[in-house]
Amino acid sequence: YMGSANVANNIMWLRDTRGHVIVDKTSKKEFVGVVVGRIDPQRLNCGPEGNHIKPEISPLAKAKFQLQLCQPFKAPFAQDFDKVIKNLESLQGQIAVSGD
Numbered sequence: 001y002m003g004s005a006n007v008a009n010n011i012m013w014l015r016d017t018r019g020h021v022i023v024d025k026t027s028k029k030e031f032v033g034v035v036v037g038r039i040d041p042q043r044l045n046c047g048p049e050g051n052h053i054k055p056e057i058s059p060l061a062k063a064k065f066q067l068q069l070c071q072p073f074k075a076p077f078a079q080d081f082d083k084v085i086k087n088l089e090s091l092q093g094q095i096a097v098s099g100d
Helices: 077-095
Strands: 011-016 019-024
Touching: 011 077
Parallel strands: none
Antiparallel strands: 011 019
């Protein structure tokens, strides 16, 4: 769970044949992070076709949805949401490369 206080200490980035993956530091198995949130209905930037524009540009099967995740309304996950975001930003900061 990405809201756990010690999750960042127990996982790390590891290079593999597909690029970089997040793994458990002890077992070296791929880590699956869970984030509990609420989809903001005001920012639901998609319809039934997702981001599909025209069939000649990309097939409908490759359409993607863009959603904005917000803090849940109720406990126990509402209190953890800021911690989740902080942990995700920390992981991103470990692997992100600047264009400078």
